[in-house]
Amino acid sequence: MTDSPPSTENLILLLTQHQEALFRYIFSLVPCEADARDILQETSVALFRKFDQYDATRPFLPWAYRFAYLQVQKHREKSARSPLLFSDDVMDLLANERTHIEPQLDERLRLLDGCLGKLTPQDKELVTSRYALRQSAEDMMQRFDMSRRTLFRNLEMLRQRLHECVTHQLQSEGLA
Known part of the structure; x- marks a missing residue:
């Protein structure tokens, strides 16, 4: 000390x-x-x-x-x-695993920020509204003038694009 x-x-x-x-x-x-x-x-x-x-x-x-x-x-x-x-064993396993993968998670978050920057302003606003601001689907449907089906389809598509972007960046940086 x-x-x-x-x-x-x-x-x-x-x-x-x-x-x-x-x-x-x-x-x-x-x-x-x-x-x-x-x-x-x-x-x-x-x-x-x-x-x-x-x-x-x-x-x-x-x-x-x-x-x-x-x-x-x-x-x-x-x-x-x-x-x-969770059972005590599962929780211990999760805690230990989390400690070991912390650097990889931080790297993925860094890459995700870059991938978010590649989205169109409307797509970025859609993702931010749902996941950062935690807006309800109803509020978003009204705000973006979308049906529930269109909203969730667009969010799914954006999650997939972001996942692919992060995965591609990891591979191109030799981290995957």
Whole structure:
């Protein structure tokens, strides 16, 4: 550990920098987005309480993942009657696998940003509305003047194009 304890300001900077990755990790372990957001908040509080024990010479994210994992476990204990929970073995496997594939996921996100930039403005707005802004299908149908069938067909086509673009980029960069 360093000579001086890490400051609250440092924790805020680290949490801000790694919030999306921490959320993705948690969401990979629980089936409900709202639960994942609650667990992220609980994880942030736990990190605040223990931040004086953080060794700033080591990477923050693996340290934070351990807290997130414990918070997921606490959430599972509270929700033990829910039929949607993974078994402990499956959850351990998911958590370990997630840690190992984190660099590949980050690379895919980087490439996805580039692929999104290749879309037409309307296609990009369609994808952003649905997946970033989480607009309902009904709102999007009205906003884009599309039938439900056309909306979902267009979204499926765009997901496929983005997947192909990312896959092609991975192959061209020798990462696939």
